[in-house]
Amino acid sequence: MVSKSDFLVRYPFQSNKAKGGIRMFKKLMILGAAAAMFAATNANAADFYGTLAKIKETGTIVLGHRESSVPFAYIGPEGKPIGYSMDLCMKAVEAIEAELGMDLKVKLVPVTPQTRIPLIANGNINIECGSTTNNLTRQQQVDYAYTTFITGTKILTKKGSGIKEVEDLAGKAIALAQGTTNERAIKESIEKLGIKNVKVLSVKDHAEGLLALETDRVDAYSTDHILLFGLIAKSKNPADYEVVGRFLSFDPYALMLPRDDSAIRLVVNRTLAGLFRSDEIKDIYNKWFMSNIPGSQALMVPMGDTLETNFAVQAFPK
Amino acid sequence: MNYNWNWAILIEVPYFDWLVSGLGWTLLVSALGWIIAFSLGSLIGVIRTLPSKPLRLFGMAYVELFRNVPLLVQMFIWFYVLPELVGEDLGRWMKRDMPFPEATSAILCLGTYTASRVAEQVRAGIESIPRGQSMAGYAMGLTTKQVYRYLLIPVGYRIIVPPMTSEFLTIFKNSSLALTIGVAEVLYQARQIENYTFQGFEAFTAATLIYLVITMIVVFITDRVEAKARIPGYGVQGKT
Numbered sequence: 001m002v003s004k005s006d007f008l009v010r011y012p013f014q015s016n017k018a019k020g021g022i023r024m025f026k027k028l029m030i031l032g033a034a035a036a037m038f039a040a041t042n043a044n045a046a047d048f049y050g051t052l053a054k055i056k057e058t059g060t061i062v063l064g065h066r067e068s069s070v071p072f073a074y075i076g077p078e079g080k081p082i083g084y085s086m087d088l089c090m091k092a093v094e095a096i097e098a099e100l101g102m103d104l105k106v107k108l109v110p111v112t113p114q115t116r117i118p119l120i121a122n123g124n125i126n127i128e129c130g131s132t133t134n135n136l137t138r139q140q141q142v143d144y145a146y147t148t149f150i151t152g153t154k155i156l157t158k159k160g161s162g163i164k165e166v167e168d169l170a171g172k173a174i175a176l177a178q179g180t181t182n183e184r185a186i187k188e189s190i191e192k193l194g195i196k197n198v199k200v201l202s203v204k205d206h207a208e209g210l211l212a213l214e215t216d217r218v219d220a221y222s223t224d225h226i227l228l229f230g231l232i233a234k235s236k237n238p239a240d241y242e243v244v245g246r247f248l249s250f251d252p253y254a255l256m257l258p259r260d261d262s263a264i265r266l267v268v269n270r271t272l273a274g275l276f277r278s279d280e281i282k283d284i285y286n287k288w289f290m291s292n293i294p295g296s297q298a299l300m301v302p303m304g305d306t307l308e309t310n311f312a313v314q315a316f317p318k
Numbered sequence: 319m320n321y322n323w324n325w326a327i328l329i330e331v332p333y334f335d336w337l338v339s340g341l342g343w344t345l346l347v348s349a350l351g352w353i354i355a356f357s358l359g360s361l362i363g364v365i366r367t368l369p370s371k372p373l374r375l376f377g378m379a380y381v382e383l384f385r386n387v388p389l390l391v392q393m394f395i396w397f398y399v400l401p402e403l404v405g406e407d408l409g410r411w412m413k414r415d416m417p418f419p420e421a422t423s424a425i426l427c428l429g430t431y432t433a434s435r436v437a438e439q440v441r442a443g444i445e446s447i448p449r450g451q452s453m454a455g456y457a458m459g460l461t462t463k464q465v466y467r468y469l470l471i472p473v474g475y476r477i478i479v480p481p482m483t484s485e486f487l488t489i490f491k492n493s494s495l496a497l498t499i500g501v502a503e504v505l506y507q508a509r510q511i512e513n514y515t516f517q518g519f520e521a522f523t524a525a526t527l528i529y530l531v532i533t534m535i536v537v538f539i540t541d542r543v544e545a546k547a548r549i550p551g552y553g554v555q556g557k558t
Contacts, residue, residue, distance in 0.1 A: 202500035
């Protein structure tokens with residue numbers, strides 16, 4: 001049995017004079033190795049720090065992507081993630097390659113609403129390309145680039161369900177994806193408006209939420225209104241569904257980045273501001289929102305004044 | 319790693335209450351699941367050792383079906399697929415009016431899955447008893463029912479207490495899969511806390527500790543049971 005006091009007694013023994021010489025030698029070795037490593041990283045990643053230095057060192061950039069967020073980031077017919085956010089991310093990757101002066105290997109990692117924030121926080125992924133709302137609570141753990149899309153919470157239901165507004169959920173069942181801002185928005189609305197007897201089913205992601213609605217397990221599903229259009233377009237009978245109600249939340253989307261790392265944020269933001277300035281963003285927007293997209297019908301959601309203003313405001317000069 | 323640690327989140331309102339209610343669901347789902355698992359598993363286990371061939375086949379089919387399909391898939395089938403197969407009225411009742419549809423599905427799923435594993439332990443216990451004993455029973459004029467009632471089952475069950483302990487532990491840990499169909503158990507609540515506060519590491523540490531404490535309490539209790547149930551002369555402990 002080794003007690004705590006044994007450690008206390010033994011420790012000074014180990015640093016007695018007999019072992020002092022060896023210890024000194026070890027220290028020098030460590031110091032030397034550390035110096036060598038420092039010199040090596042310094043030469044490799046001159047002037048870069050944080051995420052950029054790490055990307056340069058490994059020659060790999062890791063992008064996190066969603067799998068069923070149509071048309072932001074979803075798995076296309078070829079089994080690869082595609083979408084509006086993916087396009088923007090790839091532009092950012094090009095800019096990072098130019099900044100570092102090297103070609104990078106792009107590693108794609110699927111994320112879910114639950115995993116995306118820890119994965120950015122612990123550095124496993126460098127940029128998240130999906131449909132993530134930028135809010136201040138999340139900014140305690142992660143950082144965001146400029147806003148790339150603006151949406152809000154609405155309700156998806158089958159035609160003829162009698163649900164027109166959130167108030168009509170009384171006595172009905174709704175599925176909500178755990179970990180989304182919409183889950184909170186709906187629950188807060190229910191509480192604030194005192195809507196009675198609402199049954200909430202927690203689902204893992206949008207696909208499961210649509211499944212619950214398709215099989216009549218619930219009367220409604222809720223997420224950002226633009227994603228609801230994406231779900232309708234991907235469903236078996238798009239004509240059966242409708243998006244109803246007023247906006248229950250304000251959800252500005254942005255690419256998610258590691259916190260406390262303004263260097264990589266600058267590169268990404270420089271890319272985005274460039275796209276916003278040159279109107280190239282409109283082409284990318286129209287490609288994903290106004291025309292047929294791989295694996296689903298066209299969403300036909302025009303840009304709208306709010307989003308256009310958002311792009312204009314964030315088109316910072318060089 | 320850029321992370322703001324905040325352990326105080328775990329005792330804040332309402333997060334602490336969430337964890338407590340999660341613990342309640344974990345215990346409820348596991349305990350009810352175990353009741354199904356133990357009774358159904360015993361039945362199937364005994365059936366697998368009976369002289370009747372059709373019954374033995376049925377028992378084998380049950381075990382192989384439930385033991386060989388991943389539990390996660392079974393959860394999904396119980397919750398999403400079964401209501402579609404049982405006809406419109408019953409399906410609708412299962413989806414809407416059944417009390418706590420998620421928890422009920424999870425309990426049935428955990429119970430029937432664990433039953434297949436319990437059945438194997440029971441069978442192993444009964445089969446480990448030397449054939450001479452049941453033959454002696456028959457020679458004394460006991461019926462099959464009596465051989466089981468007075469000979470095989472009392473001895474067999476006492477032999478399998480240790481492996482049964484690990485099945486009992488496993489059901490607590492497996493109950494965490496119920497979150498995939500929306501049961502608000504401990505792990506679900508940990509995720510929920512993460513979603514609200516983005517303090518995921520603290521929340522999952524708390525969940526880990528809760529599971530550890532539950533399983534340690536279970537081990538403590540079953541150790542006592544094991545000591546009491548041990549048959550002198552049988553098994554590793556009783557080398558004679």
